[in-house]
Amino acid sequence: MGITFDDFYNSSPLIALVTFGLLTLILEGMGKDKPVSSYWMSLLGVAVSLVLSFFHLGGGVPVFGGMLFQGGFAGYCNLIFLSSALLTIVLSRGYLERMEYHRGEFYILIIFATAGMMLMAGALNLITIFLGIELMSVPLYVLAGFMRKKERANEAALKYFLLGAFATGFLLYGIALIYGASGTTDLLQIKAAIPQVSHNPLFLIGCGMLIVAFSFKVAAVPFHMWAPDVYEGAPTTVTGFMSTAAKAAAFATFLLVFVRMFEIAGTSLSQVIAVIAAASMIIGNVTAVAQSSVKRMLAYSSVAHAGYMLSGIAAANSEGETGILFYLLVYSFMNIGAFGIVSWIEQQDDKKLSFDDYAGLGERRPAVAALMSVFMFSLAGIPPFAGFFGKYYVFLAAVKADFTWLAIIGVMTSLISVYYYLRLVVLMYFRDGEADIDKPVPLAAMVAVVVAAVLVLALGIYPSLVVEITRGFFRI
Amino acid sequence: MVSQHLLTITIFFPLAGVLALFFVNSEKSQLIKLVGFLTTVATFAFSLFLYFRFDAAAPGFQFREYAVWIAGLNISYFVGIDGISLLLIVLTTFLTPLALLGTWNSIHKRIREYTMMILLLEIGMVGVFASLDLFLFYIFWEAMLIPMYFIIGIWGGQDRVYAAVKFFLFTLFGSLLMLVAIIALGVYASTLPGGYFTTNLLQLYGVAPRMALTLQTWMFLAFTLSFAIKVPLFPFHTWLPDAHVQAPTAGSVLLAGVLLKMGTYGLIRFSLPLFPHAAFTFVPLLGILAVIGIIYGALVAMVQTDLKKLVAYSSVSHLGFVVLGIFSMTEEGIQGAVIQMINHGLSTGALFLIVGMLYDRAHTRMIADFGGVAKLMPVFATIFMIVSLSSIGLPGLNGFVGEFLILLGSFKSTFLGTYAYATFAASGVILAAVYLLWAYQRVIFGPVREGGLYGGHTLSDLNVKEVVSLSAILVFIVWIGVYPQTFLSKSGPVAKQLVQGLEFVRSGGQIRTAELPANNLPYGH
Incomplete structure (x- = not known):
């Protein structure tokens, strides 16, 4: 199988992004006004790749000898990663300037992490998944510790790196065992061999290892221990990026491997994932209640959201797939939006991160408080915001797959989550306080958050905008 | 155009007031109150059209509007009213302007936001009574919590925060179980011969009563618990005194006048016939x-x-x-x-x-x-x-x-x-x-x-x-x-x-067949 022109054409979003990443890297080495030129270059690169992805939404074609597929499912996931990256880049500039860490390599790292995610979502081979995960993770390790003079940032980077390396070990071992059982790393070939290998203990242990590795990346209980510390120590906008795009990439792989290829519906593996999902929902939500830092609260809430989405994977039916794909998109918008606002309130040296620092925001900054409320209500799953529909869809999938108990745990833990999300709304509107934004927010950042909020509302009222696209994807 | 979409206009007309208020200076309190009041009066006028055009002798739901909303899940924007919903809608649109008028001078801060919240609340209340799709119903039912939460929390009395959060969590608790039941009902419909997932109430009227008793019991409990909390039926009433006492007057009026009725309405519309x-x-x-x-x-x-x-x-x-x-x-x-x-x-x-x-x-x-x-x-x-x-x-x-x-x-x-x-x-x-x-x-x-x-x-x-x-x-x-x-x-x-x-059901009669009937059946059997 030779490489054809079509391969390049079909993977143009990925190629364009990497090209821009490399160009930015070179410019960064030469230019004078470095961070700003990197900012614009990376913004342009992501935008170009985003536009290209739109044109490649149809179908799903294997490229490069069946190592990758592009378009369709991968194209849709690219939209999630790239729009997350776009929002993150726009929000980061002002934030990093205020924190006095504005450096050009930041944007380059974001670009390469995004490229890794795109590889993961389009993988047709276990090796490609491994490559993608590493390409995504290594820049994220660096980004987590980007504020290198802060102790917390160092802790975050080190913790993330060590535990991440450990998870990679699991992943590789799992890949080796699956290779041992099936004799191939090609996902389509494994899929064809599933009837023969599905009861092979080697294969099952291998799958277990993959579940561990992926659960680590999506921050599901009990592999979530790193998340709160890393999310807290990383720059706020990076936390937004990690908790959405990186999670989305891991979920895309999870879906691809377990639901599409290994077809776990109704097997014991789906039971295992259901238990992980339930544990994530319960522990994530309950622990979030006890937090006093908004950033940490959002970290635990991100564990909980991983649990909701895992319900869709456990269900392993088409509703689950569509539900997760919808959920990932809206979760990106609402979480990046929320972290964006957190980054506006935050001040140097981790100040103004606690709940109490939001008291009275509704009085002084009504627009910002209103936007934050939109994100909080959406995260809590209150209609008419999009977060509700995401939950509705995955719970629907769970009920359909006879996991009604999972849906009940899901709604009951949502009730707990309402408590802590509303706590922020209570403080912003119902209490008096001094909360304010000390330095003006750049217009671009404001626009980014407003766009996210508008999308959260629009997708909540008319989810068909996305649902209809994603329903056609489950072919390849 | 107007006559075809009269019900939708009645539901969403307050939104026009909300949008208009965005462009009114928040200092001009009299103008804000006037805009709010006139919007609700106009909504009442629309509902009067509904009232006088309603034909009590005709069977089934009237003023129906049906539009596909989320095709993959057979979720539709499906509204229509019968005599009971008609009366409750008119009650709602009647009480809202009176609540604003009767408390003209009792709100002193953030009057613009307050008026917006009352208008949004009205949308939710009318929408609940008009929905013929369970998903749509649930959206209105839940979305209405947000304005009420703010009304109690911002403009309420001394313990308003406690009352607002208690109100929100209590009512949400019931509704979330109802949500699972709504999903389970749709999934049940999809397991029938030739069935598919649906939340269309008129379709479900035909099939739900035939469910096995255990399943039916669980769903009845989930729906009824939600309604019982809203009513509130003893012993689920503890949120009510707090919410009422802390809410500003207009909030209390609408809470007692309309919101509680949503619970009893739910019993009549869903718990009994389904x-x-x-x-x-x-x-x-x-x-x-x-x-x-x-x-x-x-x-x-x-x-x-x-x-x-x-x-x-x-x-x-x-x-x-x-x-x-x-x-x-x-x-x-x-x-x-x-x-x-x-x-x-x-x-x-x-x-x-x-x-x-x-x-x-x-x-x-x-x-x-x-x-x-x-x-x-x-x-x-x-x-x-x-x-x-x-x-x-x-x-x-x-x-x-x-x-x-x-x-x-x-x-x-x-x-x-x-x-x-x-x-x-x-x-x-x-x-x-x-x-x-x-x-x-x-x-x-x-x-x-x-x-x-x-x-x-x-x-x-x-x-x-x-x-x-x-x-x-x-x-x-x-x-x-x-x-x-x-x-x-x-x-x-x-x-x-x-x-x-x-x-008929008690005497052993079967409502319809086990197959999922086509759309837009008349009410009952």
């Missing part, structure tokens, strides 16, 4: 809880020192009557329940306005702080008297009609099976007379306070806006009392059909 077999088995339990609520609410109301709390607990008692009427499953009982829902909306809405007007003047609601108000506020005292008598159920006023029909229904009911329910419930009427007249006496009669000061303030009689808003309610209090047929005739055919359907 899960009749399960409903039969739970008649004794719900009947007993309703009777306990009637007596308990009245007894607790009697010992209140805060006038607003007294009215709040009286709601628990009155809504107990409504639930009893519904679960008597007789035509009279259900008719009585519907008319009592309207009555309670009018009387208790008026009572909350009255308490609010008193509070605006004296800045206290403690019964002990008053006395001799009749001499200072004669008009107020007269209106308060009529409203109290209506709430007590004096013949000739509206409350009597509803309570009489409900008691009649529960005496006759073969589902309840014993006179005990009606007998105990009847004592609630007497208790209502005790707590309301006693409170009235302490507040209105007796010697005037020293220097005419109440809570350090002098009392002035009602102004024109207040008189207008209360008189508008009085008109209907008397109308329903004297000639209830105007309104009963709207809901009559629906109640009749519902009861016939229930009797």
Whole structure:
């Protein structure tokens, strides 16, 4: 199988992004006004790749000898990663300037992490998944510790790196065992061999290892221990990026491997994932209640959201797939939006991160408080915001797959989550306080958050905008 | 265009007011109030069109509008009304402008946001009564929590934060289980021969009653718990006194006048026709809880020192009557329940306005702080008297009609099976007379306070806006009392059909076939 022109054409979003990443890297080495030129270059690169992805939404074609597929499912996931990256880049500039860490390599790292995610979502081979995960993770390790003079940032980077390396070990071992059982790393070939290998203990242990590795990346209980510390120590906008795009990439792989290829519906593996999902929902939500830092609260809430989405994977039916794909998109918008606002309130040296620092925001900054409320209500799953529909869809999938108990745990833990999300709304509107934004927010950042909020509302009222696209994807 | 989408326009017209308010300077409080008031008046006008064009003799839901919303899940924007929803929608659009008018000067901060929240609330309330798709219904049902939460939390009294959060979490708890049941119902429909996932209520009416009893029981419980919390039925009522007492007057009026009705409406619209077999088995339990609520609410109301709390607990008692009427499953009982829902909306809405007007003047609601108000506020005292008598159920006023029909229904009911329910419930009427007249006496009669000061303030009689808003309610209090047929005739055919359907199912009849029927079937069977 030779490489054809079509391969390049079909993977143009990925190629364009990497090209821009490399160009930015070179410019960064030469230019004078470095961070700003990197900012614009990376913004342009992501935008170009985003536009290209739109044109490649149809179908799903294997490229490069069946190592990758592009378009369709991968194209849709690219939209999630790239729009997350776009929002993150726009929000980061002002934030990093205020924190006095504005450096050009930041944007380059974001670009390469995004490229890794795109590889993961389009993988047709276990090796490609491994490559993608590493390409995504290594820049994220660096980004987590980007504020290198802060102790917390160092802790975050080190913790993330060590535990991440450990998870990679699991992943590789799992890949080796699956290779041992099936004799191939090609996902389509494994899929064809599933009837023969599905009861092979080697294969099952291998799958277990993959579940561990992926659960680590999506921050599901009990592999979530790193998340709160890393999310807290990383720059706020990076936390937004990690908790959405990186999670989305891991979920895309999870879906691809377990639901599409290994077809776990109704097997014991789906039971295992259901238990992980339930544990994530319960522990994530309950622990979030006890937090006093908004950033940490959002970290635990991100564990909980991983649990909701895992319900869709456990269900392993088409509703689950569509539900997760919808959920990932809206979760990106609402979480990046929320972290964006957190980054506006935050001040140097981790100040103004606690709940109490939001008291009275509704009085002084009504627009910002209103936007934050939109994100909080959406995260809590209150209609008419999009977060509700995401939950509705995955719970629907769970009920359909006879996991009604999972849906009940899901709604009951949502009730707990309402408590802590509303706590922020209570403080912003119902209490008096001094909360304010000390330095003006750049217009671009404001626009980014407003766009996210508008999308959260629009997708909540008319989810068909996305649902209809994603329903056609489950072919390849 | 307008006539085809009349219902949708009625539901969403307040949104026009919200959008308009975005462009009004937040300092111009009079203009803001005017925009809000006129929007709600216009919405009321639209609902009057619905009222007069409604054909009570025609079967099924009218003013239907159907549009595919989320095709993959067969979720549609499907609205339509029958006699019961018509009355409740008109009640809602009637009370909202009066609530704004009657509290014209009682809100002092962030008036623009306040008006927006009331308008958004109105959308949710009307939407709930008009939805014929369970998903759509759920969206309205939940989305309405947000404005109410803010209304209590921002413009409420001392403990408003506690009350707002409690209100939100309590009601959400019930609805979330209902959400699972809604999903499970749709999934059940998809397991039938030739079935598919659907939340279309009219389709589900055909298939849900055939579910196995255990499944039906779980779903009935999930739906009914949600409604019971909203009603609130004893013992799920604890959020109500807090929310009512802390909410600003207009919030209390709409909370009591409309929001509580959503619970009883849900019982009539969903719990009974979707899960009749399960409903039969739970008649004794719900009947007993309703009777306990009637007596308990009245007894607790009697010992209140805060006038607003007294009215709040009286709601628990009155809504107990409504639930009893519904679960008597007789035509009279259900008719009585519907008319009592309207009555309670009018009387208790008026009572909350009255308490609010008193509070605006004296800045206290403690019964002990008053006395001799009749001499200072004669008009107020007269209106308060009529409203109290209506709430007590004096013949000739509206409350009597509803309570009489409900008691009649529960005496006759073969589902309840014993006179005990009606007998105990009847004592609630007497208790209502005790707590309301006693409170009235302490507040209105007796010697005037020293220097005419109440809570350090002098009392002035009602102004024109207040008189207008209360008189508008009085008109209907008397109308329903004297000639209830105007309104009963709207809901009559629906109640009749519902009861016939229930009797039919009980006698072993099967509603329709196990296959999923096509769209837009007439109501019932």
